[in-house]
Amino acid sequence: MNSAETESTDQQNTIEAVENDNQDNENGGLNDSNSNQEENNNEIEDFEYEEYDEAVAYQSDQEERVNNIILKQHNYLNDKAGWGGAESFDHEELQNDEDWQALRDDINYLKNDGFAESKILIDMKNAHSMADLVENGDSMALRFLHRIFHDLDMDINETDADRYWNVTHAFGSGNNHEIIYAYLTGDQE
Secondary structure (H helix, E strand, O other), rough: HHHHHHHHHHHHHHHHHHHHHHHHOOOOOHHHHHHHHHHHHHHHHOOOOOOOOHHHHHOOOOOHHHHHHHHHHHHHHHHOOOOOOOOOOOOOOHHHHHHHHHHHHHHHHHHHHHHHHOHHHHHHHHHHHHHHHHOOHHHHHHHHHHHHHHHHEEEEEEEOOOOOOOOOOOOOOOOOOOHHHHHHOOOOO
């Protein structure tokens, strides 16, 4: 299989995973999430991505703290989004959820003070925007937010998992990260 076929297969596998998740969604899949996402398109960040050569760079003396945050927030998002949690979460409760607020604070820290100029800043921008959508009740955005931290934890901390979503700019291969971009910009097929 050549690299173009591999990229196409990787992207199709991610699309199928999203479709499978949607079939499990008691509200009928992306339909509810899309309507929430479309309503909130004006609230998400500008999606002009910057170009970076390096996958991951840290601000001075921040690597250990950053890596611990990635691990901690992946575990939190496992509990919040995994095992049917994305379908049953109450976005209105997030306003008073200290753990959710810690996640939001950590994303801002990672984006502004933890990571230096590198591709992972695009992933933090995506995570920030997904969190905005989650706060407006978008369950698919919660899944995508989890997948970003899941993949980063696997790559940065070498955490074991039975699945790799391949959705980050920093480490993903192929074009699977474009699914995140398409979701955030409402550019889905």
